[in-house]
Amino acid sequence: MKKNLIIIFWALYMFFFAIPFPMIIYYAVNSEFDVNTLKDKNPWLALSFVLVSVILWLIVLIGYFRKWILGIFITKRNLERIKSKGISREAKILSAVKISKPTAKFNSYELELLFRNLADAEITHKTIITDSKPHERRFEAGKKISLMLDRNMKKPPYFVIAVAQANINIGSLFFRIVAWLVLLIGLIGYYFYSYQLESYGAGWRFMSFGHPLIICPIVLLFYRYFLKFILGKFTGVNYDSMLIKFKGVKTWAKLLNASQTGTYINEQPMIRFNLEYVDNKHQVHKISLKKVVGLLELDLTKQSQIEIFYLKENPNKIAFASDLNNIV
Numbered sequence: 001m002k003k004n005l006i007i008i009f010w011a012l013y014m015f016f017f018a019i020p021f022p023m024i025i026y027y028a029v030n031s032e033f034d035v036n037t038l039k040d041k042n043p044w045l046a047l048s049f050v051l052v053s054v055i056l057w058l059i060v061l062i063g064y065f066r067k068w069i070l071g072i073f074i075t076k077r078n079l080e081r082i083k084s085k086g087i088s089r090e091a092k093i094l095s096a097v098k099i100s101k102p103t104a105k106f107n108s109y110e111l112e113l114l115f116r117n118l119a120d121a122e123i124t125h126k127t128i129i130t131d132s133k134p135h136e137r138r139f140e141a142g143k144k145i146s147l148m149l150d151r152n153m154k155k156p157p158y159f160v161i162a163v164a165q166a167n168i169n170i171g172s173l174f175f176r177i178v179a180w181l182v183l184l185i186g187l188i189g190y191y192f193y194s195y196q197l198e199s200y201g202a203g204w205r206f207m208s209f210g211h212p213l214i215i216c217p218i219v220l221l222f223y224r225y226f227l228k229f230i231l232g233k234f235t236g237v238n239y240d241s242m243l244i245k246f247k248g249v250k251t252w253a254k255l256l257n258a259s260q261t262g263t264y265i266n267e268q269p270m271i272r273f274n275l276e277y278v279d280n281k282h283q284v285h286k287i288s289l290k291k292v293v294g295l296l297e298l299d300l301t302k303q304s305q306i307e308i309f310y311l312k313e314n315p316n317k318i319a320f321a322s323d324l325n326n327i328v
Helices: 002-018 020-032 035-040 043-085 170-198 212-234 239-247 295-302
Strands: 087-098 107-116 122-131 144-149 159-161 249-265 268-278 284-292 305-310 318-320
Touching: 002 020, 002 212, 020 212, 043 144, 043 159, 043 170, 043 212, 107 144, 122 159, 122 239, 170 212, 239 305, 239 318, 249 284, 249 295, 268 295, 268 305, 284 318
Parallel strands: none
Antiparallel strands: 087 107, 087 144, 107 122, 144 159, 249 268, 249 305, 268 284, 305 318
């Protein structure tokens, strides 16, 4: 509950600075604007700004459409493809934590699974499953379940529980479609509103780079790519990490030396590890890898060997085994 409230707070906070705030600033600054200067402005430059705003909003709208609506069908198709063409694996349930509310129609669990990846290396991974048949008690610690792994690993989901069914929640889909249409209609309405309010018979000459029709989509796009960068950079959950986890080969690397980089994140030092390992083709590789190390984990820098994963097709891509077990 607390986590959801935090997410809602930050979503509203970011929404304010993306939409209302640029409007407030713009109309406050332009409240004493001399309309007589509109006729002196270059109409082609103004139309260029209009075109830029339309392109920016199309990028925003297409992105939301893919994420909110099309993404549901893409995920369903990927799940069905993995079930029919994936690699079968047996997983042991290490832990099962019920996360659904008491009033929920079905029970949901966070499972920690132990299974072999595509390179037959043992990994642990957490996933969330909704149990439509709780009377069968299928998802309990110590039991085993069947998985299907995506042999291509191009996009999530990377695996699926064999007994899971890919269904579309019609209610959720309807709400997403309505939300997207409201955004589209509201945007079209704002174009008409701006023209009626600010044109004064001079066409689109009022349009400038500082207009909310340009600033708002820029801020929204900044949020999209900035959050993607932050989540990948500081949580370690990115495509390369998942690729190494599900396709990587496990081995031991010799620690040649470890040194501080001078960078600190949350007061934790970033350490550069210089490693040496031998791949499955008996080739020796020397790799440098940076990692933020907690103050209680500094003994890692004194070990003679560290367990790692590497990709067969790209031996320079490696990750610490302990880090991969923590990503979901």
